[in-house]
Amino acid sequence: MIEVQNLSKSYQGNNVLENINVKFERGGITAIVGGNGAGKSTLLSIISQLEEADTGHVLFDGQNIGSISRELLAKHLSILRQDNHLVGRLTVRDLVSFGRYPYSKGRLTQEDQNHVDTALRFLDLESLQHRYLDALSGGQRQRAFVAMVMCQDTDYVLLDEPLNNLDMKHSVAMMKMIRRLADEQNRTVLIVIHDINFAAAYADRILALKQGKLICHDCPKTIMNSETLELIFDTPVKVEEHDGRPLAVYYR
Amino acid sequence: MKLFKQDYHRIAGLSALMLISALLFLFMDIQGSLSYALPRRFWMLMTIMIVGISSGIATLLFHTITHNRILTPAVMGFESLYILIKTALVFWLGSSFNWFGSTILKFAVESSIMLGFVLMLYRGLFQKTEDLHRLLLIGIIFGVLFASISTLLQRILEPAEFDILQGRLFAKLTLPDPSLILLCLGLMSVLIGITWRQRYLFDVIALGRTQALSLGIDHSKAVTKILILVSVFVAISTALIGPLTFLGFLAATLAYQLTHNHKHYLLIPMAGLLGCIFLVAGQVILEHLMGMAGALTIVIEFIGGILFLTLLMKKGRL
Structure with missing residues (x-):
């Protein structure tokens, strides 16, 4: 509490x-x-x-x-703020993997990889996982950040x-996803x-x-x-x- | 996945390029007594390799804490600070003060003072301010301030002392004391070891303060750690050759361009190698192919300066 x-x-x-x-x-x-x-x-x-x-x-x-x-x-406890701009060039999967840093300090184990896979699937990002973030739309990037936070497993x-930055469809999908996170x-x-x-x-x-x-x-x-x-x-x-x-x- | 392989190939390619330029540097057009020329060239090569690697990595780490690709330690006044410290020491102790015959002691004192000042002046700055232009302005003001105080002290110096000091301050490729080279080499190896061990931490720091905190990193401690690394790297390169404002900038900028995946385990070797190649290959080309010895630093500053301005015009986006 x-x-x-x-x-x-x-x-x-x-x-x-x-x-x-x-x-x-x-x-x-x-x-x-x-x-x-x-x-x-x-x-x-x-x-x-x-x-x-x-x-x-x-x-x-x-x-x-x-x-x-x-x-x-x-x-x-994990937090995602509004202003998430990145300087470097990273793929979606790289970003999501950062969610495992508190556990593995960057050396990802198989278990970490499984968490990353689950988060990517949960947010429907599997097909985008090897794309670079700067080549994505604002909404896709937003989902990648949420996947990172989810991966943190808090x-x-x-x-x-x-x-x-999310359109109607993705707003609904995001809220449903958050509901599933809770349930x-x-x-x-x-x-x-x-x-x-x-x-x-x-x-x-x-x-x-x-x-x-x-x-x-x-x-x-x-x-x-x-x-x-x-x-x-x-x-x-x-x-x-x-x-x-x-x-x-x-x-x- | 293919792109990751390409990054490794590029690092391998750059290593080969560095090796070739090092060999050329050592053996090209070698004349006269080998036992005189070869050791001389060898120490020279060591010096510029250390400087190249240190500048490249220092700038890279600096970019990591400041979350931009424009500011460099040199632009933020680190090198002017080092020169001010050198000048002030000559001013108060006199150029005849010989540090008990130990270049190492002198370097140790200079870089410790440097470290203290950097932590005092800059630590708070990088934790709070995220505004690139304000940081740039503060850096330039610091740089000019340090440089002006140095100039003032130099004017008050006796002409003979000034002459000696001047010889030490200009960026030039003369042969430093071998014991200093060895010290710097050892120190640099330790720093690189530390940097390499923290490569994953640096990746997280590069995400920005909020993300780093959220992922459980003590951000202010990490910033302090990186500033210490950067100031010693800068002290090393400035002590060996002198201020080279844009060498590190060139190396780091090109490293980002050549690396698909901006993870530090790729960027660190890339930036170090590029800094090294710029100096070694540049020296070989200028000296042997164009016949203009000693002008390398000027050429690097010229190219680097133009690149810097171009990037600044594009608002730091790259």
């Missing part, structure tokens, strides 16, 4: 996160939603120790996460906007996502942030009403029933 206690963070006087208290139970998908600049990415970065909090702390299974060595943490997987492999997934309907359709819980404050953390059914959504996103939203599920309509 990941527990966030009294977490605050500010950049040059602007409060990005204010006194956040939240628990992420083991298992399932939690979608983090909120407007631009709500602090979603910062929250993920602090949980995964990419950034430091000003005050408060993060507990990982009851232990202060800062006291866990990075080497060990990399076997339990209990917790943190994804910052994995639907970035079949029993991973705990935290994902930052912009599309509230994707969040409602696939996540078990939704955590909403607004200007660095926690608005709510609950199951989609409770959150998907126009009152709550308008509070979160500051824009008129109608919620309609579609196939027995709530659907937010906010386009006009």
Whole structure:
């Protein structure tokens, strides 16, 4: 379980996160939603120790996460951020293989290769595995990065906007894949996502942030009403029933 | 998969090319007493091979921590720093100070001071700033600052001392003290050993800070480690020949071009070999085929400088 206690963070006087208290139970998908600049990415970065909090702390299974060595943490928690640009020339398979670094330190064993194969298959990248990343579309590259994170074989997987650059088909495929990660492999997934309907359709819980404050953390059914959504996103939203599920309509 | 084989073939090809140029360097047009000419050429060859390899690998590692292909230790002012240290030592101790007759002691003191300053000035810079142009600007300012302080000190020096110092600072292919060559050779072998052992780590560092952290690497420790390696490599090449701003840049840039797969186990030998070939083969060609001895460094700086500007214009994309 990941527990966030009294977490605050500010950049040059602007409060990005204010006194956040939240628990992420083991298992399932939690979608983090909120407007631009709500602090979603910062929250993920602090949980995964990419950034430091000003005050408060993060507990990982009851232990202060800062006291866990990075080497060990990399076997339990992985993160994929939005800005993934590479300088060098690598193939898809090379990139995915980096996910095994915490275990094999670069000397891949047969078991590592099996993990890489599984991840490539899971993300439908087998036919592209020997292609160079700079010769791929943004969406294909995004899938390669997700495959790398999957290969890291961690209990917790943190994804910052994995639907970035993906078209409709691949967005749905990606969300289904994340759902399978949670259901079949029993991973705990935290994902930052912009599309509230994707969040409602696939996540078990939704955590909403607004200007660095926690608005709510609950199951989609409770959150998907126009009152709550308008509070979160500051824009008129109608919620309609579609196939027995709530659907937010906010386009006009 | 075929491409991987091609990378190995290219390394083999470059090794052969290096061997041939080394032999040519040793035996081409050799005249007079062999017992005089051969040892002389041999030490010369050792010197320029060490410099070529060190510059190539230093620049490669530097690119790995800075996540770009434009900045080099020289552009960031490492060499000017080394020269400033040399100048300051002459200024305060006097050129007649003979370091108890030991070139090795002198080199050790100079490179330790260099190491200290590099860690102090640059470590924070590469951990936080990712903006290429800002880094470049800071590097150039550092470079100019160090160079200006050196010039100031040189002006205050007595003319005779200045003359001696000047002789030591220009990039030129004169024969250094064999004991210094051996020391540098030994030191370089150790550094290459360390670099080679960490080749997989460097691959991960090259992915960027976030990825490296996420994969469980203590990024700031790794940056410190690489900066130490780079500063000693730079100290070696600057002590033996002098500042060669663009040699390492040429070698590393060509290494990326010639390697399909940008993994360090391929890039490290490639960059080292290329740095070496540029100096050895370049020297053979200039000296024996074009009859202009000693101008090699200028030619390398000229070609390297043009390549550098071209890449900079293309915004560091390659």
